[in-house]
Structures are given as structure tokens and as C-alpha cells.
Amino acid sequence: MTITHHPYYMKKINWKPWALLSPSLTAIFLLLVIPILFVIVYSFWLRAPTGAVIPAFQFGNYARFFEDLFYPSILFRTIRVSLFCVLLCLVMGYIPAYFFHRSTSRYRQALILLIMLPFWISFIIRTMSWINILGANGFLNHFLMKIGLISQPLSLLYNEAAVLMGLIQFLLPFMILNIFVSLEGIDKNLLEAARSMGCNEWQAFKEVTLPLSLPGVSAGCLLVFVLTAGTYLPPMILGGAGNEMIANLIFNRVIGTLDWPFGSAISVILLLLLGTIVWTYNRYLGINQLFKAFKGN
Amino acid sequence: MNKRLEEVRHQYRQGNLSRRDFVKYLGVAGVAAGLVGGPFGLVRNAMAQGRIRFDGWGGTTSQAFRRYAFEPFTSATGIRVVDGEFGDMDSYLTRVIASFPPGGEFNLAHLSGVFDYARYVGLEFNTALDESKIGNLELVMEAMIEPYRRITPEALSAVPYNLGQTGIAYNTKYISEEKAEELGASLLWDDSIRGNLGSWVEWRTNIWYAALYTGQDPNNIQDINAVWDALRKQVPMVRKYWGSGAELMNLLASEEVYATVAWSGRVAHLQEQGYPIGFLAPEGCYSWQECIFVMKGTDLDVAHQLLDFMLAPEASIAVAEGQMYPPSLDPTKVELTEKIKNLPAFDPTGKLQGYLFADPHYWNERQLEWAERWDRVRAGR
Numbered sequence: 001m002t003i004t005h006h007p008y009y010m011k012k013i014n015w016k017p018w019a020l021l022s023p024s025l026t027a028i029f030l031l032l033v034i035p036i037l038f039v040i041v042y043s044f045w046l047r048a049p050t051g052a053v054i055p056a057f058q059f060g061n062y063a064r065f066f067e068d069l070f071y072p073s074i075l076f077r078t079i080r081v082s083l084f085c086v087l088l089c090l091v092m093g094y095i096p097a098y099f100f101h102r103s104t105s106r107y108r109q110a111l112i113l114l115i116m117l118p119f120w121i122s123f124i125i126r127t128m129s130w131i132n133i134l135g136a137n138g139f140l141n142h143f144l145m146k147i148g149l150i151s152q153p154l155s156l157l158y159n160e161a162a163v164l165m166g167l168i169q170f171l172l173p174f175m176i177l178n179i180f181v182s183l184e185g186i187d188k189n190l191l192e193a194a195r196s197m198g199c200n201e202w203q204a205f206k207e208v209t210l211p212l213s214l215p216g217v218s219a220g221c222l223l224v225f226v227l228t229a230g231t232y233l234p235p236m237i238l239g240g241a242g243n244e245m246i247a248n249l250i251f252n253r254v255i256g257t258l259d260w261p262f263g264s265a266i267s268v269i270l271l272l273l274l275g276t277i278v279w280t281y282n283r284y285l286g287i288n289q290l291f292k293a294f295k296g297n
Numbered sequence: 298m299n300k301r302l303e304e305v306r307h308q309y310r311q312g313n314l315s316r317r318d319f320v321k322y323l324g325v326a327g328v329a330a331g332l333v334g335g336p337f338g339l340v341r342n343a344m345a346q347g348r349i350r351f352d353g354w355g356g357t358t359s360q361a362f363r364r365y366a367f368e369p370f371t372s373a374t375g376i377r378v379v380d381g382e383f384g385d386m387d388s389y390l391t392r393v394i395a396s397f398p399p400g401g402e403f404n405l406a407h408l409s410g411v412f413d414y415a416r417y418v419g420l421e422f423n424t425a426l427d428e429s430k431i432g433n434l435e436l437v438m439e440a441m442i443e444p445y446r447r448i449t450p451e452a453l454s455a456v457p458y459n460l461g462q463t464g465i466a467y468n469t470k471y472i473s474e475e476k477a478e479e480l481g482a483s484l485l486w487d488d489s490i491r492g493n494l495g496s497w498v499e500w501r502t503n504i505w506y507a508a509l510y511t512g513q514d515p516n517n518i519q520d521i522n523a524v525w526d527a528l529r530k531q532v533p534m535v536r537k538y539w540g541s542g543a544e545l546m547n548l549l550a551s552e553e554v555y556a557t558v559a560w561s562g563r564v565a566h567l568q569e570q571g572y573p574i575g576f577l578a579p580e581g582c583y584s585w586q587e588c589i590f591v592m593k594g595t596d597l598d599v600a601h602q603l604l605d606f607m608l609a610p611e612a613s614i615a616v617a618e619g620q621m622y623p624p625s626l627d628p629t630k631v632e633l634t635e636k637i638k639n640l641p642a643f644d645p646t647g648k649l650q651g652y653l654f655a656d657p658h659y660w661n662e663r664q665l666e667w668a669e670r671w672d673r674v675r676a677g678r
Contacts, residue, residue, distance in 0.1 A: 050419035158537045255387045257668045
């Protein structure tokens with residue numbers, strides 16, 4: 001007698017969560033998973049001289065990427081700029097996040113809202129606005145010449161510094177919000193305990209606040225790094241020759257030369273790089289910290 | 298499936314199939330086609346019967362098209378013209394390729410350059426126009442039609458619409474007209490404007506002018522290494538490689554750059570607005586022409602009518618004045634306005650002798666290799 005088919009022994013599957021998740025999962029599958037699969041398939045294809053694609057299965061596009069230093073050098077530049085951007089956002093983001101955390105002002109919520117304000121303006125407009133600020137006839141040069149500090153306009157645009165400026169403006173709120181949420185989650189009793197045990201303000205920060213805020217810091221760093229590595233607009237609008245990043249290279253290959261297979265291969269390489277970073281982060285720190293910034297406590 | 302669909306669509310357009318049967322077929326095909334693009338494309342095609350899509354450069358050009366061609370056309374035929382826009386040729390072609398197989402998504406497009414015509418033909422996106430149904434084609438300069446005939450001798454898939462030049466724009470506050478005329482293409486390598494030079498990010502234009510600078514025929518470059526060396530020499534001098542006409546105008550107007558390769562129409566717009574910008578068409582200046590291309594899968598009866606509307610002198614002249622590029626109309630056959638006669642690149646003879654156009658086969662054959670090499674050179678390698 002078999003008993004495995006008896007209802008009593010059958011494992012109950014709770015379908016309710018899946019039913020609730022199905023619209024989101026369907027959307028993700030159709031709008032994210034399938035397009036990514038297309039990109040992966042394309043990366044093995046070939047480009048015809050006319051710009052059409054030829055179905056094939058070969059690794060030539062990947063080999064081409066690594067065969068000389070030109071393409072990897074753009075990838076290294078992307079990583080370098082991303083790390084530099086993370087560092088600057090961290091330095092510039094921790095202080096305001098800490099200030100909001102400690103503030104008892106009745107305007108505190110309004111100040112936090114100000115951090116979100118740039119999101120209400122188009123990213124392109126925000127990036128383009130730097131031209132009016134840093135340009136030869138821009139506000140900054142105009143002001144410096146007016147007060148007699150310089151006689152000739154400074155060359156502030158179309159270099160890596162300008163690209164970083166555009167990136168920081170875009171990404172700083174992500175860093176601030178992650179750190180702020182992390183700071184808000186710290187039990188204030190711990191600080192009081194530290195103070196009661198003889199710590200001064202600085203020691204309490206160094207021994208209690210800073211270590212406990214590190215999950216927020218790391219989440220902010222991850223978010224800023226991933227977003228920078230995939231960015232396209234700031235290098236295009238504010239960068240000069242030699243400031244291109246990997247996303248610009250993908251654009252040039254796909255749009256400029258209609259080389260979809262090679263563009264797809266570069267996209268897959270970028271995807272693998274960022275995927276590895278996110279996987280490593282999740283493995284050691286947990287990805288759930290990222291969602292806290294958008295949920296609040 | 299797609300061949301069968303095209304056959305059925307052809308039968309329907311020929312009147313051999315009733316609308317009911319056609320729609321019924323679409324329904325069956327839609328069920329059979331599954332998820333991958335099928336039903337969406339089919340519904341699109343079914344809905345497209347009362348409309349035709351035109352993609353152009355937007356702005357004042359599209360306004361002129363709407364006012365002088367599309368609206369009268371809709372009033373006369375009841376067929377709506379869906380007016381789309383693109384930023385540049387390559388991104389548009391990418392969209393067209395993504396919509397392949399053709400048939401409903403894209404119909405007419407304002408393509409730039411004969412090499413683009415060749416590219417579309419190479420991708421088999423072309424169709425066969427019946428010239429007898431486009432009466433106003435007789436008013437067009439034969440010199441502008443000829444390059445297209447050479448690519449598709451059996452039938453045109455486009456009508457020429459306007460011409461222009463990529464010359465050199467320079468700020469007269471910093472560079473005198475005499476100096477610009479004296480230097481010609483070498484102005485783009487003049488050390489006195491180091492750091493205040495601009496250029497288009499596109500590979501073809503840069504190679505063209507480097508060929509002129511090194512004393513070579515751009516359509517028959519013998520020493521390509523000299524061209525790359527010239528471009529390597531130029532890269533540190535360039536402040537910004539611009540990517541769009543709007544950016545070009547902004548760079549010139551804000552004096553970020555004092556000289557750059559530039560599209561004649563954009564320079565004319567700046568001059569009209571009072572900016573101190575001169576335009577130089579050096580010997581061997583890069584001339585180009587634009588056409589209205591008809592995609593494969595387009596309803597040709599509608600396309601013929603619309604092309605005829607667009608080539609009518611009142612529409613063509615209005616569009617030319619809007620975008621500041623001379624029309625394809627032959628000045629010996631059509632009386633053009635003073636404004637058009639004063640535009641850069643205008644040829645009163647209608648023969649276009651002395652105008653140097655890019656050889657489509659020469660440039661298209663080398664596109665992949667040179668575009669990729671250009672990326673490296675621009676990156677300082």
C-alpha cells in the first residue's frame with residue numbers, strides 16, 4: 001500500500017503569496033528577464049557589413065573586448081570614476097545625514113524633503129544646468145571675473161572633474177538617505193550608556209554611532225557604485241575626449257556602428273561585473289539594508 | 298508567417314481581400330504568432346490602415362511639414378500623418394532595425410545623406426516607388442536624384458528633399474574672415490585656438506576634414522595613417538566633441554568654442570539670431586543631401602500622394618526656410634525666395650557642380666573599421 005499520495009502526507013503549498021506576487025513577477029519577467037536574455041543571445045551573434053545581425057554562436061565579441069587594452073581601459077576608468085564618486089559621496093553625504101539625524105529643529109522634515117527635491121527635476125536638465133554654471137560664460141566664471149579674481153575664464157567644463165560634479169549631484173541623495181536611515185535605527189540608549197561610561201561626544205560617535213551606521217554606509221556605497229558604473233549622461237554632456245565610460249562605449253557600438261552583438265557583449269560583461277559586486281555584498285552584508293532607505297523605519 | 302502576412306496585406310491592399318477577411322486573418326495569425334512581437338505588430342498593422350507615419354528632425358522642420366504638407370494631405374485624403382521625431386540617423390536606424398520585419402511601424406523618414414540611403418538599401422528596407430505618381434518629382438534637380446539612381450537603378454525608394462554642407466563655423470570676435478579663408482580646413486588645426494576648438498563626435502566628418510588637411514581626396518584616401526596622425530594631433534586641441542545640433546549651437550553661442558565643423562543650416566540660424574558666427578565652406582567642403590525615404594511595407598499609394606504633397610513648391614520652400622537648408626527643387630524650374638537664395642549651400646544653377654558628396658559605397662564599406670578606430674583616436678590612443 002502506498003501512502004505518498006494520501007492528502008495527509010502531501011506537502012501543502014501556500015499559493016497566496018505567489019498569487020499576490022504574480023503581477024510583479026510577470027512584469028519583471030517580461031520587461032527585465034526576457035530583454036536581458038535577448039542581450040545575452042545577441043552577444044554571441046555576428047554583425048554583417050550592412051549593420052544587420054547574423055545568428056551564430058561564437059565568443060568572438062568577448063575575445064575582441066579583451067584582445068587589447070583599449071576596451072578594458074574604459075572599463076577600468078569606469079571602475080575608477082565609480083570608486084572616486086563613492087568616496088566623494090560618502091564624505092559629502094555622511095555629514096548632512098548625521099546633521100539630520102541629530103537635528104531637533106521643527107524644520108527637520110522639510111530639510112529631508114529638500115534632499116529629495118532634485119528628483120522632481122529631469123536628470124538631463126540637472127546635468128545640462130552645469131553648463132550654465134561652469135561654462136566659459138557661466139555663472140562661476142562670470143562671478144570670479146566680476147570680483148577681479150581672474151582675468152580669463154577658467155576651463156571648468158568637459159573634463160573628469162565636471163563629470164564627477166554631475167554624478168555627485170545625481171547620486172548624493174541616495175548616499176544621504178541610506179546613511180540617515182541607518183543612523184535613525186541606532187538605539188539612543190546606547191549613546192547615553194557610552195556617555196555615562198565616560199565617553200565624550202567624539203568618542204561616543206567613534207565607538208558607537210559610526211560602527212552601527214556602517215550597514216547604511218555600505219548600502220549607500222553599493223548603490224552609488226552601481227549607478228555610476230552604468231551611467232551615460234554626465235560623461236556625454238559634461239565630459240570631454242577621453243572621459244567616456246563603459247555605458248557611452250555601449251551606446252557608440254550599438255547606435256554609432258550598429259554593432260549590436262559587440263554592444264551586447266560589453267553589456268553582458270558590465271552586467272557580470274556589477275552582478276558579482278552585488279552578489280558579494282549580499283553574501284557578506286545582506287541586500288535588505290538597501291531597502292530600508294526607501295521604507296523608513 | 299511574415300511572408301504570408303505580407304502576401305495577405307498585399308492582397309488586401311490590392312482589393313482582392315475584404316477588410317473582414319483581412320482582420321479575421323490577423324486574428325488567427327495573432328493567436329498563432331505567440332508573444333514575441335507578433336500580436337502587437339499585427340494590431341499595429343491593422344490599425345495603420347487610416348494613417349501613415351513620418352519621422353523627421355523635429356522643431357521648425359516638423360512644424361513646416363505639418364502646416365504645409367501633412368494637414369493639407371489629411372484634409373484631402375482623410376489619412377492621418379503620424380509625426381515622429383529622431384535625434385540622429387544612427388539612433389533612428391537602430392529603432393527601425395528593432396522593428397524588423399518592416400510593415401507598419403515606420404513608413405517615411407527624412408534621411409540624411411546618400412550613404413544612409415545605401416545603408417537602408419543594404420538592409421533591404423527599400424521599396425519601389427512609381428515616379429509617374431509623384432508629379433512634383435519633375436521639379437527636383439536631376440543632379441540630386443542621380444546618386445540614388447546609381448544605388449537602386451531599378452526603382453527609387455526615396456525622393457531628394459534638401460541639401461546642406463558640413464563646413465566650418467567660427468566666431469568672428471576671435472577669428473577674422475580673412476584668416477578663416479586663408480587657412481581653410483587647416484583652421485581646425487590652428488594652434489591659436491587650442492582648447493577652444495569643437496568638432497562633431499561622428500567619425501565620418503572628422504576623417505573627411507583630416508583628409509582635406511592632409512591634402513587628400515576624402516572619397517579616395519591613400520594615406521589613412523596620415524589622417525589618423527592628424528586627428529591625434531587635433532584631439533588635445535578639442536574642447537568638446539558635440540553630439541547634436543542643439544549642443545553645437547549652444548557651444549558656439551556661449552563661446553565655449555571659437556571654431557568647429559558645423560552644419561550650414563544651424564549656422565544660418567545662429568547668424569539670423571545675431572551671433573557673430575561666420576561660415577566657411579573650404580575647398581572640398583563636405584556636402585550632403587537629405588531625402589524622404591519610403592520603408593518597405595508602406596502603403597505605396599498613400600506614400601506617393603504624401604511625397605507629392607511634400608515636394609509641392611509651397612511645402613518644400615516653407616520647410617527649406619524653416620530648417621535653413623536649400624530645397625531639392627531645381628532653381629531653373631521653380632522660383633525660389635530670396636531667403637533661400639542667400640542660404641549656405643544654395644546652388645542657383647541646379648547642377649551642383651563643384652559640390653563634393655560622400656561616396657556612399659566608399660564610406661559604408663569602411664564604417665565599422667574606421668568608426669571603431671576613431672573611438673580609439675578620440676580617446677587619445
